[in-house]
Amino acid sequence: MKYSSAIWLSCIALLCLAICQPCFALTNEGRVTEYSFLPEPLKPAYTLSEAVNEALRNFPSIRAARFKLKAAAAEITLAKTEYLPNLDVLAQEIFTSHNIVAGTIIPQVLDVIPIQSGSASGNTGKGYFSSNQGIGASWLALDFGLRRANVKLAHAATTQAEQSLKLTELDVAFQAAETYLDMIAA
Numbered sequence: 153m154k155y156s157s158a159i160w161l162s163c164i165a166l167l168c169l170a171i172c173q174p175c176f177a178l179t180n181e182g183r184v185t186e187y188s189f190l191p192e193p194l195k196p197a198y199t200l201s202e203a204v205n206e207a208l209r210n211f212p213s214i215r216a217a218r219f220k221l222k223a224a225a226a227e228i229t230l231a232k233t234e235y236l237p238n239l240d241v242l243a244q245e246i247f248t249s250h251n252i253v254a255g256t257i258i259p260q261v262l263d264v265i266p267i268q269s270g271s272a273s274g275n276t277g278k279g280y281f282s283s284n285q286g287i288g289a290s291w292l293a294l295d296f297g298l299r300r301a302n303v304k305l306a307h308a309a310t311t312q313a314e315q316s317l318k319l320t321e322l323d324v325a326f327q328a329a330e331t332y333l334d335m336i337a338a
Contacts, residue, residue: 237291
């Protein structure tokens with residue numbers, strides 16, 4: 153019991169000291185020391201160029217325009233892949249019973265003629281495995297300028313995305329500078 157009252161008294165003394173500490177901040181001469189209620193000194197403000205650069209780094213519409221530019225650049229690569237030949241490979245394994253037509257093919261892009269494989273029909277009704285395989289190659293030799301036009305179109309879309317990014321950066325920089333100057337003037 154003696155210890156708990158001593159703990160309570162020390163807690164109350166610390167609380168009073170914490171509350172009254174700013175009152176003891178005045179010295180004999182009346183000068184204010186570091187424990188006063190003065191506001192914190194202001195941190196150095198942004199300069200105009202720092203405010204504009206911060207806006208250019210973090211503004212969402214600029215990020216969106218940069219992603220659109222990356223997507224447009226990827227479209228060029230995609231358009232150039234039309235010059236390459238296509239090679240399609242199909243392999244499927246089917247488990248079927250005798251009452252299903254053997255050689256059924258799952259729908260796909262590659263046109264494969266089903267080949268009958270597996271056990272002979274007329275079995276007792278047990279299932280069996282069947283397989284289908286196929287390979288196909290194609291290449292468009294004459295396109296009458298279609299692939300070249302698609303590549304040019306992708307380049308034009310990339311140029312448009314670049315110009316759109318520059319315009320968005322200009323708009324954001326102008327708005328950031330105008331807001332900064334309005335705040336300074338206020």
